[in-house]
Amino acid sequence: MNRAIDAAGPLQGRLSAPGDKSISHRAALLAAVAEGVTTVEGYLFADDCCATLNAVSVLGARVRRDGDRLEIEGTGGALSEPDRELDLGNSGTGARLLAGLLAARPFETVVTGDASLRRRPMSRIRDPLERMGAAVELTPPGDTLPMRIRGGGLEAIEYALPVASAQVKSCVLLAGLFARGTTCVLEPRPCRDHTERLLAYLGADIRVDGDTIELEGPASGGPRLRARPIVVPGDISSAAFWLVAAAARPGAEVTIEGVGLNPRRSGILDVLRRMGAEIEITEREAEGEPLGDILVRGRTLNGTEVAGAEIPNVIDELPLIAAAGALAEGRTEIRDAEELRVKESDRISAMTAHLRAFGAQVDEREDGMSIAGGARLQTPDAPLPGYGDHRIAMASAVLAAACGIPAEIADVGCVDTSYPQFWEHFAALGGSTRGIEVNP
Numbered sequence: 095m096n097r098a099i100d101a102a103g104p105l106q107g108r109l110s111a112p113g114d115k116s117i118s119h120r121a122a123l124l125a126a127v128a129e130g131v132t133t134v135e136g137y138l139f140a141d142d143c144c145a146t147l148n149a150v151s152v153l154g155a156r157v158r159r160d161g162d163r164l165e166i167e168g169t170g171g172a173l174s175e176p177d178r179e180l181d182l183g184n185s186g187t188g189a190r191l192l193a194g195l196l197a198a199r200p201f202e203t204v205v206t207g208d209a210s211l212r213r214r215p216m217s218r219i220r221d222p223l224e225r226m227g228a229a230v231e232l233t234p235p236g237d238t239l240p241m242r243i244r245g246g247g248l249e250a251i252e253y254a255l256p257v258a259s260a261q262v263k264s265c266v267l268l269a270g271l272f273a274r275g276t277t278c279v280l281e282p283r284p285c286r287d288h289t290e291r292l293l294a295y296l297g298a299d300i301r302v303d304g305d306t307i308e309l310e311g312p313a314s315g316g317p318r319l320r321a322r323p324i325v326v327p328g329d330i331s332s333a334a335f336w337l338v339a340a341a342a343r344p345g346a347e348v349t350i351e352g353v354g355l356n357p358r359r360s361g362i363l364d365v366l367r368r369m370g371a372e373i374e375i376t377e378r379e380a381e382g383e384p385l386g387d388i389l390v391r392g393r394t395l396n397g398t399e400v401a402g403a404e405i406p407n408v409i410d411e412l413p414l415i416a417a418a419g420a421l422a423e424g425r426t427e428i429r430d431a432e433e434l435r436v437k438e439s440d441r442i443s444a445m446t447a448h449l450r451a452f453g454a455q456v457d458e459r460e461d462g463m464s465i466a467g468g469a470r471l472q473t474p475d476a477p478l479p480g481y482g483d484h485r486i487a488m489a490s491a492v493l494a495a496a497c498g499i500p501a502e503i504a505d506v507g508c509v510d511t512s513y514p515q516f517w518e519h520f521a522a523l524g525g526s527t528r529g530i531e532v533n534p
Protein backbone atom coordinates (compact mmCIF):
# COMPACT_ATOMS: atom_id res chain seq x y z
CA MET A 95 0.00 0.00 0.00
CA ASN A 96 1.24 3.48 -0.91
CA ARG A 97 0.05 6.69 0.71
CA ALA A 98 -0.61 10.00 -1.02
CA ILE A 99 -0.20 13.14 1.04
CA ASP A 100 -2.36 15.94 -0.35
CA ALA A 101 -1.51 19.62 -0.22
CA ALA A 102 -3.11 20.99 2.94
CA GLY A 103 -2.90 23.91 5.33
CA PRO A 104 -0.77 24.07 8.49
CA LEU A 105 -1.49 21.36 11.08
CA GLN A 106 -3.71 22.36 14.00
CA GLY A 107 -5.00 20.56 17.08
CA ARG A 108 -4.01 18.31 19.92
CA LEU A 109 -3.53 14.60 20.49
CA SER A 110 -1.90 12.09 22.83
CA ALA A 111 1.32 10.45 21.77
CA PRO A 112 1.30 6.64 21.55
CA GLY A 113 3.17 4.74 24.28
CA ASP A 114 6.95 4.87 24.35
CA LYS A 115 8.46 2.04 22.31
CA SER A 116 11.70 1.73 24.30
CA ILE A 117 9.91 1.67 27.65
CA SER A 118 7.26 -0.79 26.40
CA HIS A 119 9.94 -3.32 25.38
CA ARG A 120 11.61 -2.96 28.77
CA ALA A 121 8.32 -3.25 30.65
CA ALA A 122 7.55 -6.56 28.90
CA LEU A 123 11.05 -8.01 29.39
CA LEU A 124 11.50 -7.01 33.02
CA ALA A 125 7.94 -8.01 33.98
CA ALA A 126 8.66 -11.42 32.42
CA VAL A 127 11.52 -12.05 34.89
CA ALA A 128 9.94 -10.32 37.92
CA GLU A 129 8.04 -12.07 40.68
CA GLY A 130 4.33 -11.43 40.59
CA VAL A 131 1.88 -9.78 38.20
CA THR A 132 2.89 -6.50 36.56
CA THR A 133 0.15 -4.29 35.17
CA VAL A 134 1.19 -2.03 32.33
CA GLU A 135 -0.79 1.00 31.21
CA GLY A 136 -0.02 2.77 27.96
CA TYR A 137 1.89 -0.15 26.41
CA LEU A 138 2.65 0.44 22.73
CA PHE A 139 0.73 -2.21 20.78
CA ALA A 140 2.77 -1.70 17.61
CA ASP A 141 4.48 -4.51 15.68
CA ASP A 142 7.86 -4.19 17.44
CA CYS A 143 6.55 -4.30 20.99
CA CYS A 144 4.01 -7.02 20.12
CA ALA A 145 6.93 -9.16 18.89
CA THR A 146 8.60 -8.73 22.29
CA LEU A 147 5.36 -9.63 24.10
CA ASN A 148 5.03 -12.70 21.95
CA ALA A 149 8.62 -13.74 22.74
CA VAL A 150 8.15 -13.43 26.51
CA SER A 151 4.95 -15.42 26.36
CA VAL A 152 6.69 -18.21 24.40
CA LEU A 153 9.30 -18.14 27.21
CA GLY A 154 6.67 -18.79 29.85
CA ALA A 155 5.43 -15.38 31.04
CA ARG A 156 1.63 -15.18 31.08
CA VAL A 157 0.43 -12.19 29.08
CA ARG A 158 -3.17 -10.93 29.21
CA ARG A 159 -4.44 -7.91 27.34
CA ASP A 160 -7.64 -6.14 28.28
CA GLY A 161 -8.10 -3.17 25.95
CA ASP A 162 -5.20 -0.83 26.60
CA ARG A 163 -4.24 -2.56 29.83
CA LEU A 164 -1.74 -5.36 30.00
CA GLU A 165 -1.03 -7.91 32.72
CA ILE A 166 2.17 -9.90 32.71
CA GLU A 167 2.67 -12.70 35.18
CA GLY A 168 6.40 -13.01 35.68
CA THR A 169 8.49 -16.15 35.87
CA GLY A 170 10.69 -14.87 38.70
CA GLY A 171 13.59 -15.31 36.30
CA ALA A 172 12.95 -18.94 35.35
CA LEU A 173 12.11 -18.39 31.69
CA SER A 174 11.26 -21.73 30.11
CA GLU A 175 12.86 -23.33 27.07
CA PRO A 176 10.99 -22.22 23.95
CA ASP A 177 9.58 -24.79 21.54
CA ARG A 178 10.30 -22.61 18.49
CA GLU A 179 12.57 -19.88 17.15
CA LEU A 180 11.91 -16.44 18.58
CA ASP A 181 11.12 -14.02 15.76
CA LEU A 182 11.54 -10.40 16.78
CA GLY A 183 10.32 -9.08 13.42
CA ASN A 184 11.80 -5.65 12.70
CA SER A 185 12.90 -4.87 16.24
CA GLY A 186 16.56 -4.31 17.07
CA THR A 187 15.64 -3.39 20.63
CA GLY A 188 13.58 -6.54 21.14
CA ALA A 189 16.26 -8.87 19.74
CA ARG A 190 19.23 -7.30 21.54
CA LEU A 191 17.60 -6.88 24.95
CA LEU A 192 16.05 -10.33 24.88
CA ALA A 193 19.49 -11.81 24.17
CA GLY A 194 20.61 -10.46 27.55
CA LEU A 195 17.90 -12.45 29.34
CA LEU A 196 18.47 -15.59 27.25
CA ALA A 197 22.20 -15.51 28.03
CA ALA A 198 21.31 -16.40 31.60
CA ARG A 199 19.21 -19.46 30.81
CA PRO A 200 20.66 -22.99 30.53
CA PHE A 201 19.06 -23.89 27.22
CA GLU A 202 19.51 -23.12 23.57
CA THR A 203 17.39 -20.53 21.79
CA VAL A 204 17.41 -19.26 18.22
CA VAL A 205 16.57 -15.58 17.76
CA THR A 206 15.72 -14.27 14.32
CA GLY A 207 13.90 -11.42 12.63
CA ASP A 208 12.74 -9.98 9.31
CA ALA A 209 15.05 -9.25 6.35
CA SER A 210 16.00 -5.82 7.72
CA LEU A 211 16.78 -7.08 11.23
CA ARG A 212 18.78 -9.97 9.74
CA ARG A 213 21.13 -7.39 8.18
CA ARG A 214 21.85 -5.49 11.41
CA PRO A 215 25.07 -5.95 13.44
CA MET A 216 24.86 -8.34 16.37
CA SER A 217 28.53 -8.85 17.28
CA ARG A 218 28.10 -5.84 19.56
CA ILE A 219 26.00 -8.00 21.90
CA ARG A 220 27.75 -11.32 21.26
CA ASP A 221 31.10 -9.99 22.50
CA PRO A 222 30.05 -8.97 26.04
CA LEU A 223 27.66 -11.93 26.45
CA GLU A 224 30.44 -14.37 25.55
CA ARG A 225 32.76 -12.66 28.01
CA MET A 226 30.10 -13.28 30.65
CA GLY A 227 30.07 -16.98 29.77
CA ALA A 228 27.22 -17.47 27.28
CA ALA A 229 27.73 -19.22 23.95
CA VAL A 230 26.44 -17.00 21.14
CA GLU A 231 26.64 -18.09 17.52
CA LEU A 232 25.85 -15.57 14.81
CA THR A 233 25.31 -16.12 11.12
CA PRO A 234 28.30 -15.52 8.82
CA PRO A 235 29.52 -13.64 6.91
CA GLY A 236 28.19 -10.50 8.61
CA ASP A 237 27.70 -11.80 12.18
CA THR A 238 23.99 -11.20 11.98
CA LEU A 239 20.76 -13.01 12.92
CA PRO A 240 19.72 -15.78 13.16
CA MET A 241 21.57 -16.06 16.49
CA ARG A 242 21.86 -19.23 18.54
CA ILE A 243 22.31 -18.63 22.27
CA ARG A 244 23.11 -21.15 24.96
CA GLY A 245 23.32 -19.50 28.34
CA GLY A 246 23.70 -20.07 32.04
CA GLY A 247 26.42 -19.74 34.68
CA LEU A 248 27.17 -16.08 33.92
CA GLU A 249 29.95 -14.12 35.61
CA ALA A 250 29.73 -10.34 35.96
CA ILE A 251 32.08 -8.24 33.80
CA GLU A 252 33.21 -4.66 33.56
CA TYR A 253 32.33 -3.47 30.09
CA ALA A 254 33.21 -0.21 28.34
CA LEU A 255 30.67 0.14 25.54
CA PRO A 256 32.47 0.45 22.18
CA VAL A 257 29.38 2.19 20.71
CA ALA A 258 27.05 4.59 22.53
CA SER A 259 24.12 2.19 22.35
CA ALA A 260 21.33 1.87 24.89
CA GLN A 261 20.50 -1.52 23.39
CA VAL A 262 23.96 -2.92 24.10
CA LYS A 263 24.06 -1.32 27.55
CA SER A 264 20.65 -2.82 28.35
CA CYS A 265 21.59 -6.24 27.01
CA VAL A 266 24.61 -6.37 29.33
CA LEU A 267 22.56 -5.14 32.30
CA LEU A 268 19.79 -7.70 31.73
CA ALA A 269 22.39 -10.47 31.63
CA GLY A 270 24.08 -8.89 34.66
CA LEU A 271 20.86 -9.27 36.61
CA PHE A 272 21.60 -13.01 36.65
CA ALA A 273 25.42 -12.94 36.72
CA ARG A 274 27.60 -13.69 39.73
CA GLY A 275 29.15 -10.46 41.05
CA THR A 276 28.85 -6.79 40.13
CA THR A 277 28.28 -5.94 36.49
CA CYS A 278 29.77 -2.60 35.57
CA VAL A 279 29.00 -0.75 32.32
CA LEU A 280 30.74 2.42 31.14
CA GLU A 281 29.03 4.62 28.57
CA PRO A 282 31.13 6.65 26.10
CA ARG A 283 28.25 9.14 25.76
CA PRO A 284 24.98 9.30 27.69
CA CYS A 285 22.27 7.25 25.99
CA ARG A 286 18.71 6.50 27.05
CA ASP A 287 18.51 5.17 30.62
CA HIS A 288 15.05 3.58 30.72
CA THR A 289 16.51 0.19 31.67
CA GLU A 290 18.37 1.60 34.66
CA ARG A 291 15.28 3.49 35.82
CA LEU A 292 12.97 0.51 35.50
CA LEU A 293 15.43 -1.86 37.16
CA ALA A 294 15.67 0.50 40.14
CA TYR A 295 11.87 0.87 40.26
CA LEU A 296 11.40 -2.92 40.37
CA GLY A 297 13.91 -3.27 43.20
CA ALA A 298 17.23 -4.19 41.54
CA ASP A 299 20.42 -3.19 43.33
CA ILE A 300 21.69 -0.68 40.77
CA ARG A 301 23.85 2.44 41.12
CA VAL A 302 24.53 5.10 38.51
CA ASP A 303 27.45 7.47 38.92
CA GLY A 304 28.10 9.69 35.90
CA ASP A 305 29.01 7.42 33.00
CA THR A 306 29.26 4.27 35.17
CA ILE A 307 26.46 1.86 36.00
CA GLU A 308 26.87 -0.91 38.57
CA LEU A 309 24.39 -3.71 39.02
CA GLU A 310 24.55 -6.47 41.62
CA GLY A 311 23.79 -10.01 40.54
CA PRO A 312 21.58 -12.31 42.59
CA ALA A 313 22.80 -13.00 46.12
CA SER A 314 21.53 -16.54 45.67
CA GLY A 315 19.24 -18.20 43.16
CA GLY A 316 17.36 -15.71 40.98
CA PRO A 317 16.99 -11.96 40.77
CA ARG A 318 14.71 -10.14 43.13
CA LEU A 319 12.66 -7.99 40.83
CA ARG A 320 9.17 -7.47 42.25
CA ALA A 321 6.20 -6.69 40.06
CA ARG A 322 4.92 -3.12 40.39
CA PRO A 323 2.47 -1.22 38.16
CA ILE A 324 4.15 0.44 35.19
CA VAL A 325 2.73 3.46 33.38
CA VAL A 326 4.33 4.00 29.98
CA PRO A 327 4.56 7.68 28.94
CA GLY A 328 3.93 8.88 25.39
CA ASP A 329 6.82 8.41 22.97
CA ILE A 330 8.72 11.62 22.24
CA SER A 331 10.12 9.97 19.10
CA SER A 332 6.54 9.61 17.79
CA ALA A 333 5.45 13.03 19.06
CA ALA A 334 8.46 14.45 17.19
CA PHE A 335 6.77 13.91 13.81
CA TRP A 336 4.07 16.45 14.69
CA LEU A 337 6.46 18.74 16.53
CA VAL A 338 8.59 19.12 13.41
CA ALA A 339 5.61 19.30 11.01
CA ALA A 340 4.19 22.17 13.10
CA ALA A 341 7.43 23.93 14.08
CA ALA A 342 8.51 24.44 10.47
CA ARG A 343 5.21 25.80 9.13
CA PRO A 344 4.03 29.31 10.03
CA GLY A 345 0.37 29.18 11.06
CA ALA A 346 0.58 25.69 12.56
CA GLU A 347 -0.24 25.09 16.22
CA VAL A 348 -0.12 21.61 17.69
CA THR A 349 -0.14 20.22 21.24
CA ILE A 350 1.00 16.68 21.98
CA GLU A 351 -0.13 15.46 25.38
CA GLY A 352 1.46 13.07 27.84
CA VAL A 353 4.91 12.92 26.23
CA GLY A 354 7.86 11.35 28.07
CA LEU A 355 10.45 14.07 28.78
CA ASN A 356 13.39 11.96 29.92
CA PRO A 357 16.38 14.32 29.51
CA ARG A 358 18.24 11.62 27.55
CA ARG A 359 15.42 11.56 24.98
CA SER A 360 14.28 15.17 24.76
CA GLY A 361 17.19 16.54 22.69
CA ILE A 362 14.79 17.07 19.77
CA LEU A 363 13.27 19.96 21.75
CA ASP A 364 16.72 21.55 22.18
CA VAL A 365 17.49 21.12 18.49
CA LEU A 366 14.17 22.66 17.42
CA ARG A 367 14.59 25.55 19.85
CA ARG A 368 18.08 26.19 18.45
CA MET A 369 16.47 26.32 15.02
CA GLY A 370 14.15 29.03 16.36
CA ALA A 371 11.01 26.97 17.09
CA GLU A 372 8.39 28.24 19.50
CA ILE A 373 7.81 25.48 22.06
CA GLU A 374 5.99 25.56 25.40
CA ILE A 375 6.12 22.67 27.84
CA THR A 376 3.69 22.00 30.67
CA GLU A 377 5.11 19.38 32.96
CA ARG A 378 2.77 16.88 34.61
CA GLU A 379 3.03 15.04 37.90
CA ALA A 380 4.33 11.55 37.21
CA GLU A 381 6.02 8.70 39.02
CA GLY A 382 9.08 7.32 37.27
CA GLU A 383 9.77 8.97 33.94
CA PRO A 384 9.15 12.76 33.60
CA LEU A 385 6.10 13.66 31.52
CA GLY A 386 4.46 16.72 29.97
CA ASP A 387 2.41 18.35 27.22
CA ILE A 388 4.27 20.05 24.38
CA LEU A 389 2.81 22.97 22.43
CA VAL A 390 4.48 24.08 19.19
CA ARG A 391 3.66 27.10 17.01
CA GLY A 392 5.04 27.26 13.50
CA ARG A 393 7.72 29.69 12.29
CA THR A 394 10.46 29.84 9.72
CA LEU A 395 13.33 27.81 11.16
CA ASN A 396 17.09 28.34 10.82
CA GLY A 397 19.72 25.68 10.21
CA THR A 398 21.74 24.14 13.05
CA GLU A 399 24.51 21.66 13.83
CA VAL A 400 23.87 18.35 15.53
CA ALA A 401 26.92 16.29 16.51
CA GLY A 402 28.90 14.66 19.31
CA ALA A 403 27.22 13.88 22.61
CA GLU A 404 23.83 15.10 21.35
CA ILE A 405 23.61 12.31 18.75
CA PRO A 406 22.49 9.39 20.99
CA ASN A 407 19.81 11.66 22.48
CA VAL A 408 18.23 12.33 19.07
CA ILE A 409 19.31 9.19 17.24
CA ASP A 410 15.80 8.22 16.05
CA GLU A 411 14.83 11.83 15.31
CA LEU A 412 17.73 12.47 12.91
CA PRO A 413 15.70 11.70 9.76
CA LEU A 414 13.22 14.32 10.97
CA ILE A 415 15.97 16.79 11.84
CA ALA A 416 17.24 16.35 8.29
CA ALA A 417 13.72 17.12 7.02
CA ALA A 418 13.59 20.21 9.28
CA GLY A 419 16.97 21.24 7.82
CA ALA A 420 15.52 21.13 4.31
CA LEU A 421 12.67 23.39 5.45
CA ALA A 422 14.94 25.86 7.28
CA GLU A 423 16.92 28.88 6.14
CA GLY A 424 20.71 28.33 6.15
CA ARG A 425 22.75 25.16 6.52
CA THR A 426 22.06 22.16 8.76
CA GLU A 427 24.96 19.82 9.57
CA ILE A 428 24.57 16.34 11.06
CA ARG A 429 27.84 14.66 12.10
CA ASP A 430 29.03 11.70 14.23
CA ALA A 431 25.87 9.80 13.29
CA GLU A 432 27.38 6.79 11.46
CA GLU A 433 25.09 4.53 13.56
CA LEU A 434 22.26 5.67 11.28
CA ARG A 435 23.71 3.46 8.58
CA VAL A 436 22.85 0.30 10.55
CA LYS A 437 19.26 1.05 11.54
CA GLU A 438 16.17 -0.45 9.84
CA SER A 439 17.66 1.03 6.64
CA ASP A 440 20.75 3.10 5.91
CA ARG A 441 19.05 6.25 7.12
CA ILE A 442 21.78 8.59 5.85
CA SER A 443 21.46 7.49 2.26
CA ALA A 444 17.66 7.05 2.49
CA MET A 445 17.11 10.61 3.78
CA THR A 446 19.65 12.04 1.34
CA ALA A 447 17.69 10.46 -1.52
CA HIS A 448 14.33 11.66 -0.18
CA LEU A 449 15.43 15.23 0.47
CA ARG A 450 16.96 15.44 -3.01
CA ALA A 451 13.71 14.11 -4.49
CA PHE A 452 11.97 17.09 -2.86
CA GLY A 453 14.55 19.40 -4.46
CA ALA A 454 16.80 20.03 -1.44
CA GLN A 455 20.58 20.29 -1.84
CA VAL A 456 22.24 17.65 0.32
CA ASP A 457 25.85 16.49 0.67
CA GLU A 458 25.98 12.95 1.99
CA ARG A 459 28.84 12.21 4.40
CA GLU A 460 29.94 8.92 5.91
CA ASP A 461 28.74 10.04 9.36
CA GLY A 462 25.87 12.34 8.46
CA MET A 463 24.87 14.99 5.96
CA SER A 464 24.98 18.66 5.21
CA ILE A 465 21.75 20.26 4.01
CA ALA A 466 21.55 23.66 2.35
CA GLY A 467 18.24 25.11 3.51
CA GLY A 468 16.21 27.68 1.68
CA ALA A 469 15.65 25.66 -1.53
CA ARG A 470 12.22 25.79 -3.16
CA LEU A 471 10.85 22.32 -2.47
CA GLN A 472 8.71 20.52 -5.02
CA THR A 473 6.64 17.37 -5.41
CA PRO A 474 8.94 14.37 -6.00
CA ASP A 475 8.67 12.92 -9.54
CA ALA A 476 7.93 9.39 -8.33
CA PRO A 477 6.63 7.70 -5.16
CA LEU A 478 9.31 7.78 -2.47
CA PRO A 479 10.45 4.31 -1.39
CA GLY A 480 9.76 3.56 2.27
CA TYR A 481 12.88 1.30 2.44
CA GLY A 482 10.87 -0.84 4.89
CA ASP A 483 11.80 1.78 7.48
CA HIS A 484 9.02 3.34 9.54
CA ARG A 485 10.97 6.47 10.48
CA ILE A 486 11.96 7.22 6.87
CA ALA A 487 8.37 6.82 5.63
CA MET A 488 6.96 9.05 8.40
CA ALA A 489 9.72 11.69 8.19
CA SER A 490 9.06 12.11 4.47
CA ALA A 491 5.30 12.37 5.03
CA VAL A 492 6.04 15.09 7.57
CA LEU A 493 8.28 16.94 5.14
CA ALA A 494 5.42 17.03 2.64
CA ALA A 495 2.98 18.21 5.34
CA ALA A 496 5.34 20.90 6.56
CA CYS A 497 5.81 22.45 3.14
CA GLY A 498 2.21 21.85 2.04
CA ILE A 499 3.04 20.04 -1.19
CA PRO A 500 1.69 16.70 -2.38
CA ALA A 501 3.87 13.59 -2.29
CA GLU A 502 3.42 9.83 -2.41
CA ILE A 503 5.21 7.39 -0.10
CA ALA A 504 5.52 3.77 -1.20
CA ASP A 505 5.02 0.67 0.99
CA VAL A 506 3.86 2.45 4.11
CA GLY A 507 3.01 -0.77 6.01
CA CYS A 508 6.31 -0.28 7.88
CA VAL A 509 4.70 2.56 9.84
CA ASP A 510 3.02 -0.11 12.01
CA THR A 511 6.45 -0.93 13.44
CA SER A 512 6.19 1.96 15.90
CA TYR A 513 3.11 4.08 15.14
CA PRO A 514 0.02 2.26 13.82
CA GLN A 515 -2.21 5.32 14.40
CA PHE A 516 0.08 7.62 12.40
CA TRP A 517 -2.33 8.33 9.50
CA GLU A 518 -5.29 8.65 11.83
CA HIS A 519 -3.34 11.19 13.90
CA PHE A 520 -2.28 12.98 10.72
CA ALA A 521 -5.98 13.39 9.81
CA ALA A 522 -6.87 14.47 13.36
CA LEU A 523 -4.44 17.39 13.00
CA GLY A 524 -6.04 18.44 9.71
CA GLY A 525 -3.76 16.64 7.25
CA SER A 526 -5.20 14.92 4.20
CA THR A 527 -3.82 11.57 3.03
CA ARG A 528 -5.15 8.67 0.97
CA GLY A 529 -4.19 5.00 0.80
CA ILE A 530 -3.35 3.83 -2.72
CA GLU A 531 -3.53 0.14 -3.59
CA VAL A 532 -0.60 -0.90 -5.73
CA ASN A 533 -0.94 -3.96 -7.95
CA PRO A 534 1.84 -6.47 -7.40
Ligand SMILES: O=C(O)C1=C[C@@H](OP(=O)(O)O)[C@@H](O)[C@H](O)C1
Pocket residue numbers: 115116117186187258259260261262264286409410433
Ligand atom coordinates in the same frame (compact mmCIF):
# COMPACT_ATOMS: atom_id res chain seq x y z
O1 LIG B 1 17.41 1.05 23.65
C1 LIG B 1 16.50 1.43 22.90
O2 LIG B 1 15.29 1.29 23.20
C2 LIG B 1 16.86 2.06 21.61
C3 LIG B 1 18.15 2.48 21.40
C4 LIG B 1 18.61 3.08 20.15
O3 LIG B 1 19.35 2.12 19.43
P1 LIG B 1 20.92 1.85 19.70
O4 LIG B 1 21.07 1.25 21.04
O5 LIG B 1 21.32 0.89 18.60
O6 LIG B 1 21.58 3.18 19.58
C5 LIG B 1 17.43 3.54 19.28
O7 LIG B 1 17.89 3.84 17.98
C6 LIG B 1 16.34 2.52 19.23
O8 LIG B 1 15.24 2.98 18.47
C7 LIG B 1 15.81 2.23 20.60
Ligand SMILES: C=C(OP(=O)(O)O)C(=O)O
Pocket residue numbers: 142184185186187188410437438485512
Ligand atom coordinates in the same frame (compact mmCIF):
# COMPACT_ATOMS: atom_id res chain seq x y z
C1 LIG C 1 16.14 2.02 15.42
C2 LIG C 1 14.88 1.82 15.83
O1 LIG C 1 14.41 0.70 16.45
P1 LIG C 1 15.09 -0.73 16.70
O2 LIG C 1 16.57 -0.54 16.79
O3 LIG C 1 14.47 -1.23 17.94
O4 LIG C 1 14.71 -1.59 15.51
C3 LIG C 1 13.87 2.88 15.66
O5 LIG C 1 12.76 2.72 16.18
O6 LIG C 1 14.13 3.91 15.00
